Amino acid sequence: MNILHIDCSPRSESHSRQLSAAVAHKLLEILPHAQIYRRDVGYKPIPHAGAAYATALSTPASLAAAGRSADALLLAEQLIQEVEYADVIVIGTPMNNFTVPSVLKAWIDQILRVSRTMKSSPAGKIGMLRDRPVFVCIASGGVFRGDRSNQPDFITPYLSAVLGCIGLKTVHYLPMQATAFLDESRAAALRSSLVATIQPEMVGLVHSSV
Numbered sequence: 001m002n003i004l005h006i007d008c009s010p011r012s013e014s015h016s017r018q019l020s021a022a023v024a025h026k027l028l029e030i031l032p033h034a035q036i037y038r039r040d041v042g043y044k045p046i047p048h049a050g051a052a053y054a055t056a057l058s059t060p061a062s063l064a065a066a067g068r069s070a071d072a073l074l075l076a077e078q079l080i081q082e083v084e085y086a087d088v089i090v091i092g093t094p095m096n097n098f099t100v101p102s103v104l105k106a107w108i109d110q111i112l113r114v115s116r117t118m119k120s121s122p123a124g125k126i127g128m129l130r131d132r133p134v135f136v137c138i139a140s141g142g143v144f145r146g147d148r149s150n151q152p153d154f155i156t157p158y159l160s161a162v163l164g165c166i167g168l169k170t171v172h173y174l175p176m177q178a179t180a181f182l183d184e185s186r187a188a189a190l191r192s193s194l195v196a197t198i199q200p201e202m203v204g205l206v207h208s209s210v
C-alpha cells in the first residue's frame with residue numbers, strides 16, 4: 001500500500017502542509033502498513049513545461065516520435081509513475097488567486113498526456129489510470145465554500161476536471177478556510193475536525209482494478 005504525499009506551499013508554517021501531514025498520519029492509522037513517499041513541489045518546484053516538452057506534445061506525430069523514454073518526457077514519466085505507484089494520494093495546496101498555485105499547475109502539466117494518462121475522444125477525455133482516492137487539503141486566506149464564501153472557487157472544479165480526465169475520480173476536498181483569521185488553537189481545531197471526516201471506507205478503492 002503506497003501513499004503519495006504532495007505539498008505545494010513554499011511556507012514551512014503552512015496550513016496546507018500541516019493539514020496534509022495530519023491527513024497522511026490519519027491514513028497511516030487506517031492503513032498501518034502503508035508506505036508514504038513524497039513529492040514536494042513547494043520546496044522543490046519542478047520546471048514549467050519547456051520547449052522540448054511542449055514540442056513533443058504539440059502533435060500526435062511528434063508525441064509518437066518522442067516515445068516514452070525521450071529526454072523531453074523523462075520528468076513527466078517519473079511524475080506519472082509516482083501517481084501510478086500510489087494507492088492513495090494526498091495533496092496539500094494553498095489557494096492562489098482563486099485556483100492552484102503555479103507549482104501545482106506545473107505538476108499537472110506533466111501528468112496529463114494524451115496516449116499516456118488519457119485518451120482523447122469526440123465525447124471528451126477518457127482516463128487511462130485506475131481510480132484511487134485523492135485527498136486535497138486546501139488552505140485559503142479567505143472563504144470560498146459555504147454560506148460565507150466571498151470569492152470564486154476555481155480550484156475544486158479545476159482539480160476535479162484535471163484529475164478526473166486521467167481517471168482519478170474519487171477526490172475528497174478538505175478546505176482549511178480563512179487562514180488569515182485563524183490563531184493556532186482555532187487552526188488546530190479546524191484541522192482536527194477536517195481529519196475526523198476521513199473514514200476507512202474512503203480508502204476502500206485501493207483494491208479496485210482498471
Ligand SMILES: Cc1cc2nc3c(=O)[nH]c(=O)nc-3n(C[C@H](O)[C@H](O)[C@H](O)COP(=O)(O)O)c2cc1C
Nearest residue numbers: 009014015016094095096097098139140141142179
Ligand atoms: C499569491 C497569493 C495569492 C493568494 N490568493 C488567494 C485567494 O485567491 N483566495 C484566498 O482566500 N487566499 C489567497 N491567498 C492566501 C493563501 O491562500 C493563504 O495564505 C493560505 O493559508 C496559504 O497556504 P499555506 O498556509 O499552506 O501556505 C493568496 C496568497 C498568495 C501568496
